[in-house]
Amino acid sequence: MIAIANTAEWNSARQLCVDLMVKSPPMGSQSYSMYRKEYHDVYESLKRRSIRLVKTLNKLEGVSCQPVNGAMYCFPQITLPPKAIAKAQELGMQPDALYALRALEQAGLVVVPGSGFGQKPGTWHFRTTFLPQEDEIEGMCTSLKKFHDGFMAEFA
Numbered sequence: 001m002i003a004i005a006n007t008a009e010w011n012s013a014r015q016l017c018v019d020l021m022v023k024s025p026p027m028g029s030q031s032y033s034m035y036r037k038e039y040h041d042v043y044e045s046l047k048r049r050s051i052r053l054v055k056t057l058n059k060l061e062g063v064s065c066q067p068v069n070g071a072m073y074c075f076p077q078i079t080l081p082p083k084a085i086a087k088a089q090e091l092g093m094q095p096d097a098l099y100a101l102r103a104l105e106q107a108g109l110v111v112v113p114g115s116g117f118g119q120k121p122g123t124w125h126f127r128t129t130f131l132p133q134e135d136e137i138e139g140m141c142t143s144l145k146k147f148h149d150g151f152m153a154e155f156a
Contacts (some may be wrong), residue, residue, distance in 0.1 A: 007024075046072070048134065049131075049132070051067075051068075052131045053137065056144060057076045062079035062080070063079075068130070072126055072129055074130065075114065075125055075127050078096065080099065080155070081156060084099070084151070087155065094115035095115075095124050096114050097113040099113070100112060101127055102147070103151075107144070109144060109145045111124075112127040114124060114126050114127065115128055128144075
């Protein structure tokens, strides 16, 4: 292990490491073809995961989600039943926050309520990511559907 004595040296070492992580190897270098393959593979995997999640979201009752372009999360709009909205008001919370809290408690799913993002009044959203590994995204989609169906039935 290398001991670095002062802060300036430590900062320089950190900057060098970050540079090595984010700067692609130059075209024609020995590692360039491997870099391009890994980059492509990760990109395509993220694309497949986003498509899979958006398809699941759009099949859920009252949910509408646009295709993902350039982000690592989806931001679907959700139409919540009046009884869910009333329950949230009774608890002193936003309806999409109730949905998000229940998703965590009942299914272990972490979604962020859209009310924290300045959404149009009277609309509800949540943000969710498609970063689970590709072999886990199907299970996430299944859990989301099961939770959502149960939530909608509870407040029908």
